[in-house]
Amino acid sequence: MAFKKHAIVLPSMTPGSSRTISVLRFGKTGARPKVYMQAAIHANEMPGTMAMHHLMPMLAEADKKGLIQGEIILVPTVNPIGQSQLIGNSHAGRYNMLSYENFNRNWIDLTGPVEVAVGKKLGNDAQANVRAIRKAALAALKAMKPLNELQTLRVEIQKLSVDADYVLDLHCDIYAALHLFTAKNDLPQGAIQALAADLGSQATMYNDPYPLASTFSGTNSAMWAKLGEKFPNAKIPQACMSVTVEMRSQHDVSDALGSADAKNLYRWMVRQGVIGGVAAPLQKIKAPASPMSGMDVGYSRGTGFLVYHVKPGDKVKKGQAICDVIDPANPQGPKARTTYKSQTDGVLFSRRFDGYLSWPGQVMYRISGPLPLAHRIGMTGLDD
């Protein structure tokens, strides 16, 4: 069989409506390494879905030839709740309308339940610990009785990802260069650096030690780091490498990009031993990993409209003008403008479009920098 497909049925929230999530499986159930990959948790972010559109026939072909050594689970559109958010001829998809929470926050931290179930049994055998932790985490999810649609989505999706060796959560930004978010513990394995090189990431940022916000990729990875902190005498490896892949801009959806991204993801899976074969030599990494505390975030302080001086992927210097917020009713020319400047040397990797409305507290841009910035230490990495 080239692939298996099944659907997760979510509980109905209103009379006459019901939604499902399609899950595609390649390779052998239970085989290692296991890759879990999803796209469009923010439902109007389709570059990852497009990459999967090109990747799935490649995986089906590899599976037919018996080349897949491990197990690969793909969920091309993981969020049917967000997919259904058509509002006044626009597609929303980022926030759950019922609770106003960002769909990529509040994923389930399983550290507590795992600690209670197997904490006392964790010892010096790293592989035995990994097996026990994965089993306990899965059992905790199976024991949960979620009441509503979103909570069921989280539980069912984490059942697919919690025991994976590699978790890739495919997103995009409004206007951005390809970039990655990960955690410090994930870096020494080398798989992130290889992914950054294979995908051509222009900025790779790591949380230290793990993100404060419970993003999907953060939650999958952080459980291992948190258990390591709780049980310093037990051997607990970072058994899941988890990463948020920001696949450029919302409108960067094309056959050329999707096909190239699919080939890059496939090659990376060959490199990790998930698919048989020999991977092409690793390309030189475009940017070394840098700390999240080195990421400069431009917050607007006023109202007006935006005009930018730099594009995603541009290298910038500390003090360089990044954008202006223009007060439309101020007749004094340059005095109508408030200019925002970079607080680091680095790469501007995401911004909004020219002409966008600006409001106080709005994130206008992000810049990856090599060194921690005083005004960023202790702040959450993603606050919109």
Ligand SMILES: [Zn+2]
């Ligand atoms: Zn997103």
